Amino acid sequence: MKHLIVIVGPTAIGKTATAIEVAHELGTEILSCDSRQFYSELNIGVARPSPEELAAVKHHFIAHRSIHQPYNAFQFEHEALEKLDELFKLHNDVVAVGGSGLYVDALCHGINVLPDPTPELRSSLSKRIADGQLPELLQELERLDPEYYAVVDRDNHMRVQRALETIYTSGQPYSKLINKSLPPRPFNIVKFGLQCNRDILRDRIYKRVDAMMEQGLLDEAASLLPYRDLNTLNTVGYKEIFEYLDGKTTLEQAVSGIKNHTWQYAKKQMTWLSRYKEINWVDNTNAASILQTLK
RNA sequence: GGGGAAGUCGCAUAGUGGCAAUUGCAACAGACUGUAAAUCUGUCCUCUUCGGAGUUCAGUGGUUCGAGUCCACUCUUCCCCA
Numbered sequence: 001m002k003h004l005i006v007i008v009g010p011t012a013i014g015k016t017a018t019a020i021e022v023a024h025e026l027g028t029e030i031l032s033c034d035s036r037q038f039y040s041e042l043n044i045g046v047a048r049p050s051p052e053e054l055a056a057v058k059h060h061f062i063a064h065r066s067i068h069q070p071y072n073a074f075q076f077e078h079e080a081l082e083k084l085d086e087l088f089k090l091h092n093d094v095v096a097v098g099g100s101g102l103y104v105d106a107l108c109h110g111i112n113v114l115p116d117p118t119p120e121l122r123s124s125l126s127k128r129i130a131d132g133q134l135p136e137l138l139q140e141l142e143r144l145d146p147e148y149y150a151v152v153d154r155d156n157h158m159r160v161q162r163a164l165e166t167i168y169t170s171g172q173p174y175s176k177l178i179n180k181s182l183p184p185r186p187f188n189i190v191k192f193g194l195q196c197n198r199d200i201l202r203d204r205i206y207k208r209v210d211a212m213m214e215q216g217l218l219d220e221a222a223s224l225l226p227y228r229d230l231n232t233l234n235t236v237g238y239k240e241i242f243e244y245l246d247g248k249t250t251l252e253q254a255v256s257g258i259k260n261h262t263w264q265y266a267k268k269q270m271t272w273l274s275r276y277k278e279i280n281w282v283d284n285t286n287a288a289s290i291l292q293t294l295k
Numbered sequence: 296g297g298g299g300a301a302g303u304c305g306c307a308u309a310g311u312g313g314c315a316a317u318u319g320c321a322a323c324a325g326a327c328u329g330u331a332a333a334u335c336u337g338u339c340c341u342c343u344u345c346g347g348a349g350u351u352c353a354g355u356g357g358u359u360c361g362a363g364u365c366c367a368c369u370c371u372u373c374c375c376c377a
Contacts, residue, residue, distance in 0.1 A: 034332090072329035101327090102327080153336070158331095158333075159327075239332095265332050
């Protein structure tokens, strides 16, 4: 039986180093599930593994995409499964690592097949929402899919938009499409969650942000300013610097904003992870205990 | 020494007689099946059987049915003139 060893945890806790240690020890490769490290244009601000780290163990799905091509969890799931097929021919174990809950979920459990909306449909719905027509869209959703209407977060326009664009494209209720059961993976999944004291994590985050600034985050972000409207640049570490470049904040404010927002992101990740009962929680500095558990 | 401005719940802000008191940030909790580092929600003076109850707007005193708002004095901060 093949094993996918999944390492999750909040940002800056040390997933990269731990995954490398584990993968190195097992003589295998790493499949990254980080929704920002996918992009070749994003480096310092998304804490991409260093060239040395990337050389230490073979990584997949790092900088394999451009911010200019749309990408999503479903595409990732399929590419990742294909890659896993390949890797399992060479190794009994593969290490997956990442902080993007939805993407890890897509890899481990899958997500339902839904039709892609046309860009025109998506943008017309976005425009209606921007024009304050969310109430009308909610009425349409109630009529077309009462079951989902009953459970959706009606304040969250993205949820509403997503459901409607799927309904219009497929001609079927969203609730019906997402409630189809998904087949289990043909490999074993073992999940490890890295954890540490909150004050320590906060400190790690702050120090990492300072280090990013020293490495040239300002220049990296400045070079991406022309593309600031892309979804992928609506990202902690870049949006704050764009504000600074706009003259709306000082650089000092931007940096402390990045620190705060990264901390908020870490907490959101922990909230997301708290739903999984199957995670084996280990100390963030202790890759050895993961290897021990695997034996 | 003289003149002017200002002190509001962590920070910043709104509030010129009906106020536990606006908004933003931060903090805390949560939702989330294709934008997910996104998006969204709740709490945020104290206590609470969640209906309320009790204390608040630098301090003291006063005017008023009623004061964060008006008056007097005190304290503190900032600016200008000496």
